[in-house]
Amino acid sequence: MKASVYIATSLDGYIARRNGDIDWLHNPEYTLEGEDFGYSAFMDSVDVIVMGRNTFDKVLSFGGWHYSKPVYVLTSRELDLPDSLKSKVFRISGSPLKVMDELNSMGFSHIYVDGGITIQAFKKARLIDRFIITRIPKMLYEGIPLFDPSKPDWDLNIHSVKEFDNGFVQLTCHPI
């Protein structure tokens, strides 16, 4: 069973503004014709998505549904789903290890882990095999960090670094 992260951060390491807004990601100047920054290839490589409740609420607020893989929402609360999502979205809870085991027993083999708190919990449990982090040329100065700044040093192997014409820099790395 594998787990990967595919996420965008500001240059100073935030995944969202403090209030959860990701408006800064949707800048038309960032669009490159025919370029999806490896998203489709990444989505093809996973067979299930685990996302934190806050990320799910944000995704729902945009309307529409763009995920082709089943989504398991990590939450300790009830999940009130519209009928259209009842066969696509499921509730899950428990520790990252329990979640991994549960999904493994359902036959899944590669998880896309999404959401700040959720990624930090999976990382702390040493369950993430690969991080694909796209650095956006934008400083936010404050917000929701991808990684908890109070945690100790952490070493990674850089597998590749890709630069895009719009200034995005994408690092693929593996925890040592």
Ligand SMILES: NC(=O)c1ccc[n+]([C@@H]2O[C@H](COP(=O)([O-])OP(=O)(O)OC[C@H]3O[C@@H](n4cnc5c(N)ncnc54)[C@H](OP(=O)(O)O)[C@@H]3O)[C@@H](O)[C@H]2O)c1
């Ligand atoms: N820049 C990007 O590419 C990117 C990508 C993804 C998300 N985002 C943004 O990041 C923000 C959300 O991140 P976030 O750090 O707030 O958190 P998150 O990981 O999306 O959600 C955290 C919530 O998930 C639930 N949860 C987490 N672990 C759990 C567990 N083991 N068992 C049960 N429930 C668990 C808890 O909610 P309950 O209270 O329901 O239990 C927790 O408060 C959103 O604004 C989103 O738009 C940005």
